[in-house]
Each structure stands twice: as C-alpha cells, then as structure tokens.
Amino acid sequence: MTTMNNQQTDYISPIQTMTPAERQWQKLWQDIEEAGGRYQYIQQQMIEHGFMVERKPIDNMTPKERERYKKSLKKEAAEEKNLKKMAWQAYKDQHIVYLGRHIYWSDDTSIDKWDVKDASNRLIENKLPLISKHTQLASAVNLSVPQLKGLCYQREVATNIPYTHFTINKRNGTPRQIWSPIPRLKFVQRWILDNILNNLVTHGAAHGFVRGKSIITNAAVHTNSALLIKLDVKDFFPSVHWRRVKGVFRHAGYPEQIATLLALLCTESPRQEMQQNGKTYYVALSDRALPQGAPTSPALTNIVCLNLDRRLTGLADKVGLRYSRYADDLTFSLPISPTDIENNGPVNVQSDDHNQLIGQLLGSVHKILREEGFTLNNEKTRIIRMGNQHNVTGMVVNGEGVPRVPRSIKRMLRATLHNLDSGQPLRSGETLETLSGYAAWIASAERELGQKYLDKIAALQDQGKLIETKSSATALR
Secondary structure: EEOOHHHHHHEEEEEOOHHHHHHHHHHHHHHHHHHHHHHHHHHHHHHOOOOOOOOOOOOOHHHHHHHHHHHHHHHHHHHHHHHHHHHHHHHHHHOOOOOOOOOOOOOOOOOOOOOOOHHHHHHHHHHOOOOOHHHHHHHHHOOOOHHHHHHOOOOEEOOOOOOEEEEEEEOOOOEEEEEEEEEHHHHHHHHHHOOHHOOOOOOOOOOOOOOOOOHHHHHHOOOOOOEEEEEEEEEOOHHHHHHHHHHHHHOOOOHHHHHHHHHHHOOOOOOEEEEEEEEEEEEEOOOOOOOOOOOOOHHHHHHHHHHHHHHHHHHHHHHOEEEEEEEEEEEEEEEHHHHHHOOOOOOOOOOOHHHHHHHHHHHHHHHHHOOOOOOOOOHEEEEEEOOOOOOOOEEEEEOOOOOOOOHHHHHHHHHHHHHHOOOOOOOOOHHHHHHHHHHHHHHHHHHHHHHHHHHHHEEEEEHOOOOHHHHHHHHOO
C-alpha cells in the first residue's frame, strides 16, 4: 500500500486487487467488446468452436439421422445458452446494472435533457476531471468496478457497511453521531474533495472548512457590534439528502451516471444497529444523506448552501446587518454606528427599533431556510446585546481588533499547567490532547502566547510531569 503526501497521511490508497474470477470476467468482457458486443461474440464463438448446426429439412431424414440432428440442435442450444450466461456475467462484472431500491440507474450513457449545456467545457473551466463513464471513475479512484459498486450500493438492511459508527460529546455535553468511513472509502472521498469539491464555488459568507478561512475569520466579521444574533440550523448534515448532492455534481457538468455514483459515495443512510440470531444488522432509517465524519460532507454543505448564503447576505445588507456562516452556525450582527461611538456606546440598546429588527430578521430567516430545505433550531437562538460578552465560534469579539480566546480558557490552561509543573496529576476528563488543543486554539489568535503554552506542554511531557489520573488515562486510550 502507498500512503499519500504529508498533508494526506490519514488515509491510504487502496490497491486495485482482483480475484482470479474478476480477472476472468474482465478479460472476457474485453473479448466481447473487441467482437462488437455480446451477440457478435456469441455468434463468433459458436462458429469458431463448431457449435453452429446447419439447418436442414427433416422430412427426408431417416429416424437415426433425425435423432442425431435433434441432438446436435440441443447441443447447439446448450452451448449458446452457456455463452449467453457467461457474457451476461461478464457484462454485470464490468457494469453497474443495479444499485438498490429507490436508486435510479441506467447503463445508457447518452445525453439527456438534464445535462448542462456544454458540460465538458464547464468541467474544463472549473478544472474538474473529465469523467463520463463509470469505468473511468473506478480507475481514477483506484477501484475495480465491483469494488466501486460495493461502495455505492444502497442496502436497506446490511450486515456490514463502509462506515465505523461512534459517538462524541459536544461542548454542551449532548452526543454527536460520527460516521467515519473505512480507509478505502475515505480515500475515494478525499479524492472527490481534492479533485472536484475544492474547485467548486462557495459563497464568501461561508467560513467553515474553507481554504484560508477559520473560526477567527468568521468571528472577525462581527467585531464591535451593538447587537449579536446567533442562530443554528437543525440537523444540518442530515438535511442534505443524496439527491441534493447529485444535483451539485450535475450542475458541475457531470452526466447522470457519474453524478449518481459520486453522490452515493458521499452519502449514507442513518442506520440502527440490531441483533438477531447472534448476527448484527444495520437497518436504514431514512434516505441517504451527508454523514458527519466523511471528508466530503463539510465542503458539500458549503456548495449546497451557496444560494442560502446569497439570500441571507442580501437580507442582512437590506436591514443593515453583517452575516457569516460557519457550518450550521449562522451569525448576524449590527455594527456600532458613528453616532453610538460619539455617545460612548449605543443609545437605547433594547429599544423597540432593535426588537423590531430582530423580529423581522427571524421571520425572514425562517422563511428562507424553509425554502432552501433547512430548519432553524429555535432552542439555540441567542440574542446578545451591548454590555454582554459577544462570543462567535468560540472567540470573543467585543470591541475592535482581532477576535480573542475567552480569558476563562487561558486562565484554566495556565492553572492546569502550573499544577502539572507542581507535580499534580491531570484532572478527570483532561488529556494531553485536550490541553494541546486549547493551546493550539489560543495560538490561532495569539501566536506567541499559544506557542508558549505548547512549548510548556512539550517540556512537561519530556520531564515526565504529565501525570494521569485513572480516568484521564482511560480517556487517553
């Protein structure tokens, strides 16, 4: 196996290995194509091996001649039947044929009315791979056709799936379902991300999982605000079903076949694990959608949300607000006006004008989200006025200047490192990874301070002072 470059060491390139049977069917299909198709191949083989029987009238045959003639016809029919069976098997091995219930598939690659105009030119302009056949896609991602079909096939009840399922806790303690693809699928998804999705257009208001952007650039949009409105999209990834994903690839210029395969490779049905007769089954609960944990999911949401971001940006501009989106977090803010500055702060920050603005905004956002296929999570709506800490994607944005990590995080990390230096163990739930994560977070906004903490953690580790409690040691494993 070959590993990818240093930036892509978290996945491994699959080796296109074929079983002897798969090689046999591949060779047979090559012969069929050289012959001009299945019918031509069968006729060719029948003649070449002497299975074709010359038709003769039987009226003048003796009983023995008639019997021999009938036997030869039966042998011809049997050989033709066997050749047809083998040709069909070779066809199935080198074609998709069927992808499961509710998945439309046709081996017909002719242009249809849904193909974008000048599709190949659009692919070239966007620097996307020119792929028009399933065999080309399989070759590009280093898979055999059966392997590609296996990753795409929709099974309502499966005994095994190409994902590992586990749960992690969010900051608020609620569980987050993670579906991590197996190495082979992860490689394919990374290929799709690097070669296709990263070349497609996203809106400037999107900051999550966008090259050159981060939680800091997202937070920086909302510095020095008189009013901060934080919204959350409910079930963000699950809301993007596979047909919407297929639409992304169709719009990019790919034909029906390829768009279908790419969409299936990037989606999976939410499933429930069940036990029956000592065997584990994974039962599909609903339609395929973006799984949280796939490398392609964040980029696809940004592309799918292009029109949503356009509309919300237009709405914000209309009412004098600023807008940004980081994944499922929508943030609007009202900048402090020159009049507010002259008066040492905004006047009547809880005025009817502000309340009217908030009501107008929430009503419009509800409508736009619904029309774009999303739902607002009302429980996570936050209205933060002047005089309170303004926190956007974990960064403090009160006043002017670069967004900052909250002081509470800095104090916590400083105290923890001091305790470790004094010989005390890590507290329950604390790990080396969490401490390093906090330090890296600080470094993203305050480079010198964050690097100081990272160096301190490394020094404590070298000195053997990162003493673990039983619970923290468990967490580290």
